[in-house]
Amino acid sequence: MSIPFEGHPAIALVDDDFYSARMLTRVVEAQGGPTPQWLSDPDEAAGTLIETSRKASACKDTLVVVDLKSSSVATRTFLERLKASAPGLLVVAMAPSLDRETRQSLLASGAAAVFERHAEATAYRTEIAALMDFWARHQGLHRAAP
Numbered sequence: 001m002s003i004p005f006e007g008h009p010a011i012a013l014v015d016d017d018f019y020s021a022r023m024l025t026r027v028v029e030a031q032g033g034p035t036p037q038w039l040s041d042p043d044e045a046a047g048t049l050i051e052t053s054r055k056a057s058a059c060k061d062t063l064v065v066v067d068l069k070s071s072s073v074a075t076r077t078f079l080e081r082l083k084a085s086a087p088g089l090l091v092v093a094m095a096p097s098l099d100r101e102t103r104q105s106l107l108a109s110g111a112a113a114v115f116e117r118h119a120e121a122t123a124y125r126t127e128i129a130a131l132m133d134f135w136a137r138h139q140g141l142h143r144a145a146p
């Protein structure tokens with residue numbers, strides 16, 4: 001089940017695993033971030049995000065976090081599809097590791113950054129804090145630009 005998608009959220013989470021989505025949501029909220037709007041179905045998520053991206057403010061304000069696990073290339077495939085139709089969205093990927101090949105593949109597919117999906121809770125919280133810092137820096141830089 002997905003959280004209803006209304007308007008354009010501050011954070012849109014594309015994740016096909018309920019427990020993973022719930023964990024990311026809890027960690028973001030615990031760090032004082034906005035509640036991510038969860039989109040569990042990749043096809044519906046792509047359509048919704050592409051439509052949302054047509055609003056100029058959505059491209060500037062929304063962070064899309066992609067963490068698909070249905071196959072080893074699900075996140076990469078989704079990124080390619082989304083960035084082809086909505087190149088202005090700020091999209092980051094979660095990956096099982098940050099090895100060079102995985103990271104480069106996701107960056108080449110359109111991710112602005114890649115973050116590691118840690119199994120250990122403390123490491124995961126630290127990684128999500130880094131993701132939130134990345135987003136905050138992007139927002140600050142974007143708003144400073146004319």
